[in-house]
Amino acid sequence: MTSTPAFMDEPQARDEICRVGRSLFERGYVHATAGNISVRLADGYLITPTDACLGTLQPERLARLDAQGQQVAGDRASKTITLHRQIYEASASTAAPARCVIHTHSTHLVACSLQADMTTNGPLGPDTQLLPPITPYFVMKVGRVPHIPYHRPGDPAAAALVAQTIGRYAAKGSPVRAVMLARLGPNVWHDTPAAAMAVLEELEETARLWMLCQPRPTPLTEPQIEELRQSFGAHW
Numbered sequence: 001m002t003s004t005p006a007f008m009d010e011p012q013a014r015d016e017i018c019r020v021g022r023s024l025f026e027r028g029y030v031h032a033t034a035g036n037i038s039v040r041l042a043d044g045y046l047i048t049p050t051d052a053c054l055g056t057l058q059p060e061r062l063a064r065l066d067a068q069g070q071q072v073a074g075d076r077a078s079k080t081i082t083l084h085r086q087i088y089e090a091s092a093s094t095a096a097p098a099r100c101v102i103h104t105h106s107t108h109l110v111a112c113s114l115q116a117d118m119t120t121n122g123p124l125g126p127d128t129q130l131l132p133p134i135t136p137y138f139v140m141k142v143g144r145v146p147h148i149p150y151h152r153p154g155d156p157a158a159a160a161l162v163a164q165t166i167g168r169y170a171a172k173g174s175p176v177r178a179v180m181l182a183r184l185g186p187n188v189w190h191d192t193p194a195a196a197m198a199v200l201e202e203l204e205e206t207a208r209l210w211m212l213c214q215p216r217p218t219p220l221t222e223p224q225i226e227e228l229r230q231s232f233g234a235h236w
Contacts, residue, residue, distance in 0.1 A: 004092075005099050005191035007042040013193075014059035017046060020193040024104065025055030029204065034105040035185070036078040037193060040088050040098065043067055047084065049075035079154040083162060087189055090163035094170040095235060096143075096177045098189035100196045105185040108207035113182050115211075116147060127168075130180040131206055132219040133236060138206040139225055140234045142188075142199055144174055150182040162187070175235050178203055 008016070017037045024030050035054050038047035045065040048057060052075070063077035069085055071077050084101045091098045112130055130145040131138070146165045151158035162179050169176045177199050178188040186203060190196040210216070220228075228234040 004097060007099065008039055008192065010041055010046070011059075013039040013041065013046055014062055016193040017048065017062060018057040018059050020102070020197050021048065021054030021057045024102075024197065024200075025053065029106050029200065030054050030104045036080050036084075036103050037100070037196075038078075038081065038084045039100045039193065044072075045069070045081065045085070045088075047077050047081050050078045052078075082154070082156055083159040083187065086159040086163040087166065087187060090166040091170075091175075091189065094166065094175040096175040096189070099191045100193045101187055101189045102193070102196045102200055103185060103187045104200060104204075106200070106204045106207070108211050109180060109186050109204055110183065111211055112207045113147065113180055113184075117150075117182060131210055133225055134210065134217045134219055135206060136220070136224075136228055137202055139220065139228050139236050140232050141202045142178055142206070143235045144169065144176055145178045145180050145186070145203065146176060147180045148182060150184075153184060173235075 017039060021037055033051045033053050036048045038045055044067050046062050048054065049061060049063050061075045063071055063075055064073040065071050065077060065081065069081060080103060087101050088098050128147045130147040133139045148158060148161055158181060165179060166176060177190060178186055180186050186200065188196050188199040188203060190199055225236050
């Protein structure tokens with residue numbers, strides 16, 4: 001049985017959000033004021049402010065919300081807090097519970113989404129995957145990435161659909177740590193900002209490889225994936 005990760009203490013969470021935000025910005029995973037980071041605390045949430053640049057975050061200016069999602073301190077919270085809260089709640093009872101959520105507009109991932117929109121006949125299905133299992137570390141460190149149909153930024157319908165998707169995959173024995181919002185970017189989650197950033201890095205690198213390879217690489221076979229499940233506990 002997977003143990004529930006501990007909550008971070010607030011000062012540490014504030015510092016880690018700013019450190020990870022700066023790292024993501026400096027390495028090109030986010031640009032301008034795109035992207036956001038949140039952490040679930042024992043009694044509420046921290047999230048980056050609306051229209052904030054992740055490269056210049058200040059710990060004391062992060063938005064502080066109570067357990068009901070009402071803001072109590074800091075600059076105005078990002079509108080994506082609704083989606084983040086849905087991810088926290090929907091993932092809580094799965095084998096991949098969230099304590100930190102990161103959203104970016106990472107270039108290769110968005111390119112994959114745009115390409116999928118061009119090649120998919122009709123709306124994305126409920127189990128459409130963004131990327132096939134082309135490397136072992138993608139399978140081990142990220143897992144399946146459902147591709148969520150396009151909704152405008154901040155649309156509550158997208159948050160509800162993400163929550164439903166998390167629950168559906170968990171029920172099938174394939175808990176997810178990431179979803180891709182069509183034409184917008186990924187949301188990834190893990191125990192801490194550092195761990196969530198590592199998931200994002202592996203996901204974006206896989207997308208980069210996928211876009212670079214022509215013709216497309218052959219996915220790992222089911223026996224190869226089963227070996228990763230048995231050896232490393234991969235969820236796929």
